[in-house]
Amino acid sequence: QSALTQPRSVSGSPGQSVTISCTGTSSDVGVYDYVSWYQHHPDKAPKLMIYDVNKRPSGVPDRFSGSKSGNTASLTISGLQAEDEADYFCCSYAGTYILYVFGTGTQVTVL
Amino acid sequence: QVLLQESGPGLVKPSETLSLTCAVSLDSISSDNYWAWVRQPPGKGLEWIVSLWSSGTSYYNPSLKSRVTISVDTSKNQFSLKLNSLTAADTAVYYCARVPHRGAAAGISYFDYWGQGTLVTVSS
Numbered sequence: 001q002s003a004l005t006q007p008r009s010v011s012g013s014p015g016q017s018v019t020i021s022c023t024g025t026s027s028d029v030g031v032y033d034y035v036s037w038y039q040h041h042p043d044k045a046p047k048l049m050i051y052d053v054n055k056r057p058s059g060v061p062d063r064f065s066g067s068k069s070g071n072t073a074s075l076t077i078s079g080l081q082a083e084d085e086a087d088y089f090c091c092s093y094a095g096t097y098i099l100y101v102f103g104t105g106t107q108v109t110v111l
Numbered sequence: 112q113v114l115l116q117e118s119g120p121g122l123v124k125p126s127e128t129l130s131l132t133c134a135v136s137l138d139s140i141s142s143d144n145y146w147a148w149v150r151q152p153p154g155k156g157l158e159w160i161v162s163l164w165s166s167g168t169s170y171y172n173p174s175l176k177s178r179v180t181i182s183v184d185t186s187k188n189q190f191s192l193k194l195n196s197l198t199a200a201d202t203a204v205y206y207c208a209r210v211p212h213r214g215a216a217a218g219i220s221y222f223d224y225w226g227q228g229t230l231v232t233v234s235s
Contacts, residue, residue, distance in 0.1 A: 003156045036221035044227060045115070046206070051221040089157060091221070099170055099218030102149075102157035 004029065004090055004103040011109040012080045020106045022073040022090035028101050030071035034093035037066060037075045041086045049088075050075060077108070085110045113138045115207050115226035122232050128195040129231060133207030135188050141165055145210035146190045147222065148181065150203040158203075162210060162217065163190060170217050197233045204228040 005023040012018040022029065022037075029035060037050040048057050050066035053073060063078045073092070077084055090103035119131035133146070140146065148160040162170045163181045171179055180193040194201060208222040 032219075034219050034221070038222070038225075045225040046208075046222070047225075048221060048223050051223075057223065091157075093218050093220075096216065096218070098159070098172055099162060100159040102159065104156040 002101070004092060004101055006088075006090060006103040006106045008104075009107040009109060011111055012077075013111045014080055014082065016080050017076060017078045018080060018108060019077075020075045020088055020090075020108070022075070022092075022103045024071050024073070024092055024101065026071060028092040028094040029068065029073050032093045032095075033068065035066065035068060035073040036091045037064075037073075038089050038091070039084075039086050040089065046089075080110055082110050084108060113209055113224040115209065115224055117205060117207050117226045117229040119205070119229055119231065121230060122234065123197055124235050125197055125199065125233055127197055128193055129197055129201065129233075131192045131205055131207075131229065131231070133190050133192075133226060135190070135209075138209065140183055140185055140188045140190060143212045145170075145212055145217070145220070146181075146183070147208045147210050148192045149206045149208060149222070151206070151228075152200070152203040157206075160194075160205075161192065164212060164217065168217070199233050202231065202233045204230050 035053045038046040040046040053068045054066040089105045094101045114136040116134045145162045147162040161181045183190045206228045207226045209224040
């Protein structure tokens with residue numbers, strides 16, 4: 001099972017929107033609605049931002065939204081803020097042979 | 112909120128066995144959840160290693176299954192990972208995490224709480 005493909009980096013100015021893509025296959029992202037997204041600041045514990053493609057855990061700002069089309073899931077950050085600068089990675093359920101596959105990770109820079 | 116903290120040696124020699132422990136706070140290790148290990152080699156993406164359901168059932172990444180053991184110590188509210196026959200390719204930051212059990216097939220869930228990770232270097 002190959003890793004999910006994410007852009008290495010994206011950037012935006014405060015207040016703008018950025019979208020991170022997460023491309024998998026018909027064996028993971030394309031067939032299951034169990035995509036999750038995580039925010040990771042250096043030397044801190046990763047934080048769950050989105051689960052089940054588009055659901056936000058309690059406490060996550062509604063600036064963060066998720067979606068999916070075909071084999072590609074996306075995370076959109078609207079109204080970008082300085083504290084959003086971090087690494088983001090996606091994860092998908094991949095079936096009973098290998099439960100989870102992760103994305104390659106995207107560094108978000110707030111200009 | 113649930114806290115997880117990894118501990119273990121920062122440096123291990125090739126061919127030896129890595130032992131890591133994850134201490135869990137503000138949740139019981141016996142609660143209806145999965146407890147998982149994930150790793151990230153330098154400059155690479157994350158890789159799921161293993162998940163253990165509180166019922167005792169374990170699920171393994173097929174690429175690592177032959178070298179991995181996961182166990183729980185309920186008296187200390189912690190769970191552990193052992194990875195044997197280490198090579199340089201096992202150098203990574205190792206994370207422990209909680210995965211809610213949602214009553215469906217294993218894996219149809221997400222990682223809701225993570226530890227900060229511990230760097231393990233395999234080198235002689």
